[in-house]
Amino acid sequence: MRYISTRGQAPALTFEEAMLSGLARDGGLYVPETIPQMSADDIRALHGLSYEETAFRVMRPFVGEGFTDEVFADLIAKAYAGFGHGARAPLVQLAPGHFLLELFHGPTLAFKDFAMQLIGQLFQEALERRGERVTIVGATSGDTGSAAIEAFKGLDNVDVFILFPHGRVSEVQRRQMTTPPEANVHALALEGHFDDCQARLKDMFNHFEFRDSVRLAGVNSINWARVLAQVVYYFSAAVSLGAPDRKVSFTVPTGNFGDIFAGYIAKKMGLPIDRLVVATNQNDILHRCLSSGDYQTSEVHPSISPSMDIQVSSNFERALFDAYGRDGAAVAQLMDELKAGGFKVSQGALEALREHFDSGRVSEEDTLETIRAAHATMGELLCPHSAVGVRVAEAQRDPATPMITLATAHPAKFPDAVEKASGIRPPLPNRMADLYERPERVTRVQNDLAALESLIQERIAK
Ligand SMILES: Cc1ncc(COP(=O)(O)O)c(C=O)c1O
Numbered sequence: 001m002r003y004i005s006t007r008g009q010a011p012a013l014t015f016e017e018a019m020l021s022g023l024a025r026d027g028g029l030y031v032p033e034t035i036p037q038m039s040a041d042d043i044r045a046l047h048g049l050s051y052e053e054t055a056f057r058v059m060r061p062f063v064g065e066g067f068t069d070e071v072f073a074d075l076i077a078k079a080y081a082g083f084g085h086g087a088r089a090p091l092v093q094l095a096p097g098h099f100l101l102e103l104f105h106g107p108t109l110a111f112k113d114f115a116m117q118l119i120g121q122l123f124q125e126a127l128e129r130r131g132e133r134v135t136i137v138g139a140t141s142g143d144t145g146s147a148a149i150e151a152f153k154g155l156d157n158v159d160v161f162i163l164f165p166h167g168r169v170s171e172v173q174r175r176q177m178t179t180p181p182e183a184n185v186h187a188l189a190l191e192g193h194f195d196d197c198q199a200r201l202k203d204m205f206n207h208f209e210f211r212d213s214v215r216l217a218g219v220n221s222i223n224w225a226r227v228l229a230q231v232v233y234y235f236s237a238a239v240s241l242g243a244p245d246r247k248v249s250f251t252v253p254t255g256n257f258g259d260i261f262a263g264y265i266a267k268k269m270g271l272p273i274d275r276l277v278v279a280t281n282q283n284d285i286l287h288r289c290l291s292s293g294d295y296q297t298s299e300v301h302p303s304i305s306p307s308m309d310i311q312v313s314s315n316f317e318r319a320l321f322d323a324y325g326r327d328g329a330a331v332a333q334l335m336d337e338l339k340a341g342g343f344k345v346s347q348g349a350l351e352a353l354r355e356h357f358d359s360g361r362v363s364e365e366d367t368l369e370t371i372r373a374a375h376a377t378m379g380e381l382l383c384p385h386s387a388v389g390v391r392v393a394e395a396q397r398d399p400a401t402p403m404i405t406l407a408t409a410h411p412a413k414f415p416d417a418v419e420k421a422s423g424i425r426p427p428l429p430n431r432m433a434d435l436y437e438r439p440e441r442v443t444r445v446q447n448d449l450a451a452l453e454s455l456i457q458e459r460i461a462k
């Protein structure tokens with residue numbers, strides 16, 4: 001299995017090379033050259049398997065020879081051992097034909113743990129075998145950062161720097177990033193918004209002198225391994241509702257397009273998915289693009305679902321690559337236009353996108369009302385991101401096809417919004433009960449590439 005860049009100009013890599021590299025050297029994102037297929041019988045054979053066994057069967061064909069079967073199975077087992085639910089990703093019924101896939105039972109209470117816990121294991125194994133060390137830099141709107149820190153804290157062969165937008169993450173998210181005492185963890189609060197953090201991260205990858213001198217690695221969904229690990233729960237959820245003998249649809253609260261892109265990969269592998277519905281908050285560039293073909297950035301408006309306050313949606317590039325017939329030059333051209341504010345998707349590419357994706361947008365008021373109503377009528381306390389998903393799913397679902405909405409974070413990560421909507425302040429799990437008392441360690445930084453690079457170089461030299 002080889003991985004190629006969405007911009008067509010970088011060398012093809014193995015899974016392990018792509019995982020350790022992050023961004024392709026032409027600025028693109030790695031995708032598999034071909035998508036492994038699972039037949040109806042392969043999917044039927046997943047019935048009754050544990051999450052870990054399903055994960056092994058779904059991911060194995062993508063991983064190649066770098067990891068043996070035995071090692072890969074062992075790393076999967078270690079990755080999910082710390083989850084707080086035996087099913088790892090349980091499904092609960094919200095209404096007839098509408099299900100919630102709870103993805104918040106991992107150590108940091110968000111769906112990011114599914115991929116990050118596994119990547120932590122894969123990195124550790126690969127780096128030890130190769131005798132290498134790396135500098136991980138991550139950009140976060142709140143959840144990727146805490147999950148990355150949890151997965152990599154205290155490891156000898158990794159330093160982890162997380163850029164988050166100052167004042168634009170929830171207090172729980174911030175404390176999850178600023179309270180770990182391990183010396184290899186560096187929380188950096190940047191003056192700007194998430195798109196600035198992600199842009200500076202990509203600038204670092206594109207600055208080869210810096211990239212090579214610190215041996216830069218990335219654990220955002222830039223990294224293919226992140227997307228891959230998220231494909232698994234589409235299979236586990238669909239199978240538990242009768243796949244491959246019954247189609248299902250998914251609604252996904254969306255920002256950087258990584259999670260829903262994982263659903264698209266599951267569909268390409270053969271999982272019978274009817275619709276993949278992109279649910280956005282008021283930062284609705286993806287909804288506008290899928291509705292009109294115009295991908296035009298505008299100001300980011302802080303919302304009560306801050307992890308989705310994103311305008312430059314990184315993985316949309318992977319979807320565009322397929323929609324443009326895997327034409328790397330066409331994608332590179334669009335990404336150049338994006339630097340000047342936006343681009344227009346061609347009619348053919350828009351039709352290709354619409355073959356798989358629908359979309360909807362939810363206002364702040366409707367998000368609050370959905371949290372209130374879901375609690376009052378179904379007894380389910382939703383985080384604001386999950387509420388965005390539930391609202392769009394309710395508006396768009398076809399009663400003939402089961403709809404699964406992804407619940408992407410635990411309500412306790414966003415207690416203010418949840419309390420405002422439902423009157424209930426969700427408590428943190430016992431293991432995190434003293435989060436508010438732990439001392440914080442954070443460095444305020446400007447949105448300045450040279451200054452950030454110097455800070456990182458100085459810290460790793462110590
Ligand atoms: C809680 C939560 N929901 C939804 C999203 C959006 O996911 P994606 O960026 O993969 O579209 C994020 C951020 O990634 C998130 O943290």
Ligand SMILES: N[C@@H](CCOP(=O)(O)O)C(=O)O
Nearest residue numbers: 140141142143144220221307
């Ligand atoms: N919402 C994310 C943004 C980064 O997304 P990623 O999937 O590319 O890591 C966050 O919580 O940080």
